[in-house]
Amino acid sequence: MGRVAFASHHPSATYIFRMRLRVSSMVFGVAVSLATLVLLYQVLSLPPDTHTPGDEKEMVSLESRLRRLENNIQSNQHTISEIKNLVHLLAKTNSKANSMLGPQFGVVVGNKFMRNGINTVGVAEIPRDHKTGQVAGDGSAVVYNLTSATIMQDDCIFAQSTPPATDILMEKVYNQLKFDNPDGGAWKQGWEIQYDVSQWSPEKKLRVFVVPHSHNDPGWIKTFEQYYHDQTRHILDHMVEKLSQDQRRKFIWAEISFFSLWWEQQPESVRNTVRNLVERGQLEIVMGGWVMNDEANSHYYAILHQLTEGHEWLALNLGVKPNNGWAIDPFGLTPTMAYLLKRMGMENMVVQRIHYAVKKHLAREHSLEFVWRQIWDPNSSTDIFCHTLPFYSYDIPHTCGPDPKVCCQFDFNRLPGSGITCPWRVPPQRITDSNVKARSQMLLDQYRKKAQLFRTNVLMVPLGDDFRYVRPEEWDNQFTNYQAIFDYLNSNPELHVEAQFGTLADYFRAVQEESGSSGAEGEARGVEGGAPFPTLAGDFFTYADRDDHYWSGYYTSRPFHKSLDRVLEGYLKGAEALYSLMLGIQSAAGIAGGQGGSSEGERLGEALMGKLVDARRSLALFQHHDGITGTAKDHVVVDYANKLIKSVDNCQHVIQQAAHYLLSINQRTYKSDPNAVYYELGEKFTEHNKPASRMVLGLQVGSVIPAVVYNPDAHRRHHLLTIRTSSPYVEISNPKGEALRCQVNPVFMKPGEASPTMFDVTFLVDLPPVSLATYTVKALQPASVNMKLVSYGKVTVRNMAAPTLPEVFTVGEEDGGGSGQPPITLKTPQLQATFSSAGLLQSITTQDHTLPVSLQFVKYGVMNHHETSGAYLFLPDKEAVPVTPGGSGVVVVRGPLLSSIRTQFSHILHTVTLSNSPGVDGMSLDIHNLVDIRAERNFEFAMRLSTNIKSGDIFYTDLNGFQIIKRMRYDKLPLQANYYPMPSQLFIQDPDNRFSILSAQPLGGASLKSGQMEVMLDRRLNQDDHRGVGQGVLDNLLTPNVFRLLLEPRLKAKESVSGEDGLMSYPSLLAHATLHDILYPIYSLLPTAKTGQMQNTWGVTGELPCDVHLVNLRTMVDPPRATLGPASRLTPHPPSPNTALTLHRLGFDCGFKSPGLSCSTNGGKVRLSEVFPQTFREQVQQMSLSMMYEGVDMTKSYTLSLQPMELYTFKLSRS
């Protein structure tokens, strides 16, 4: 498949100062912290807090507390009567339950992942006569005193304001276009371009820059390593030789993953040659990411990460700072990229894959070069200059001009005898004295036509394709033949042309010279007599390259790996933060040693950094546009998966090592063992094609096991945590030693059978920001279990025989049964949901609002055409049809903390859980699906939610988890064009309610009818879709996917949420927190051996405001370091003394309540001395996002004022 793109001025350090950061020495508003005092929950009592967000003055007054206490008495009475009812019910169901119990258990089955507790693996002794019916003691739902965020009124203004207009708004372009796809002739998707030669003159020449490039996919048809071995290393070898031969030759390179691998194998002489080539401007590193990332499925955390990885490598090895983005192959484009590149200090970018009808429109308007502006940007500081390649592809036939038949003749790698031909059946001719005139004029005609589409007389002509310039002859053929043409053109002044090889830097410099504009600043003063470059806001999804071939399949292809990507992102972020804080503590304790030392702390830091770097690079690699997109060949997908699960393992290793250090009693005398496994994390990936296995804590009566819980988020979290144990007879204590309420649930191995040896124990944890806390699991004799604290999940079933359960559990028939079959209700004080007898959601009630919801599973077939759905394309046969539930019956488990309903359908194990938690996990419905469509043929499987929300043809999706974009459903477009990337959320709304699907993994989504939302869960396709991968998608796996459904009534009904004023939209604070909850979960660490005396808690970090998110805390690396002496060794990635802290101030909509949050907003004020009081030096420096450029110097105690939607990176130092 031809896949291919391009920008350049040297950014000065001053650009940083234009970033929207204000540093002031204002006193930090302390008042807000008052609100956090109100946290503690109570077991029975207060009704939900009635704080309305936005009411900043509302403080907890004694009066209102008294009023609540009064209400309480009433609600307690209500609770007591509920308990009575429950006891009654239990008494009824219990006798029946006992008779249904299956075989008794007595041994712990050998489980590969079973972990010993402190003692040897436990065998729970179960006295046969133990009665469990009395559990009822306190089986009622726990009622909490809910907190909500305290919001400063001014913080609501941003989301309500309308930023300045832009010249081109993509939403309007879509409204306007007919999408009628007329045949344009030679330029099939365009028109016959005419031109007048008098537009050029000796003073006004056409300046042509031919940009040689080679697009190297880090994995697609071959794995990354295979490509490197077979092609890439040769390309780079020859590049050094061929560029050195003639200083007029130029080349650009993008993928640092390949470049770094090659570099490591070069002698210093070659490295120096490369440095010279860069210095002379012959070689330009463009974008400089580890890969050219996908833009639809990737999360901004990972995009920022993969670009930083590349930029860091470049800084350490080549001393280069890329200035121009180059994204010629990603299948649709996001403004998030434009934002990130801008804030990294880049000035221009080149893109290619834009819908052909949109391209044609931009070309007609002379707007293929535009200033891309964030749709939310109030003052145009996000503007970046963007060049769009005008034609179908980035290959040579589609880059010299509008006629591919002509352009192909100027691909001198296709000379007769080369083995590669032109599909238009006219081969290239070697340039000779006799044909140079004719050939040059033929090419010039294409250049001139192409130039008609742009506002300047500067023309960029990329010259390359996928994995080009492998053989030395190709270099020679391209360079010598083009040079002959350039020489001819340049020596005939009457042609008014000046042609040469160029880099993006050369091209953009020339554009700037002519237009007098610095594209990056958007201060376009315009070309002579022409208009300035237009500004544009919006995105470029969903991409179509021709006809109705919309690339919306890859939003979902290989969903198992898309899910694994997000899992790894969570672990990596968690590992980075804990690792960086560990080094910070070591430094503060004076044990990190000086440069080149070999202190204890340094040894540990270096050993763990190797694992971290390995994980960083694997995650970065997977962001490639054939990685997370699911568009590589099967064996390449397996290669990626192996790298990802190894990286999860590496991150888990770093987390548990750092936790062990941080919890150690004496950090100064700590003896490290970098390979030791002190703790296993709660889940483990052992095979590249299987979901993670839950670890089981082996318990023996009398064991007291300290389980460590890690909160990687920079906000306090109240949250339910589940640990899997081998015994149901437990007592859970918090770090203070107080026994906690807990709920023990059965672990179902199949619908009719729960494991006799595994139990899920759930309890509420309370975790400060970025902290570790030790909760104790004590294994008891059955008779010793305190029934006031421990509740056993009550199991009921409908439409199935009672399952086999360990005897601690009761089982009954879900009430109703028989005829009529009322809905099944699950309920917490915060939420209520009803389900059909088949186990499918029917309604959600929260905050006194009830929304009828119909959840369905539907399927699409494939269009019966020559070209049909494959890894890239979604070409459905017709509207989706419901998949009749082949349900195996419904299993419901209820208890005071967790209630769930679970049904096995023919393609999916579907579980919905309600958490009774005072934290954000208690405010939304959790959906867990395990999808299996391996038995199907050409089958695309989606989950659909239908409601009565009057959303019309408008819905909202996110871009890269960074921003929300409004979508319109168009009848003029085919169904597949109305599918959009859903990297983390999709919502619909009307004046009264917003209903969101928050997703733990990127998938495709749509709203195909008013009130409806659907998410594609998996796709199995039996054929190739002719975009180069050469196979179908038949390697489907048992795939987990996780969602939260969030219903949010609007505090004040809006008059309108659509139309002009609805251009922008923002999630609520609760939606943000819920997303962080599923992307960056709380991790449990189960000890593998006796840990000895440890601290119970660790945490050194202050809490960030509600709307400030800790994106990353990433220790940078130093160049490889050799340690001499008897223990000589090479440390390839020693940690540098610098840590990059990236913060994101979220844009949010104040129109909704924020129950479950306990934080406040304060106008975006952050003081790093309060966030990191004990770690890092006083001196802090603001940096560009990927640490390439230095900004403002400051101290930790400065008060930073962060602007909504903006990301900031700061350099923290340890020593």
Ligand SMILES: [Zn+2]
């Ligand atoms: Zn590619």
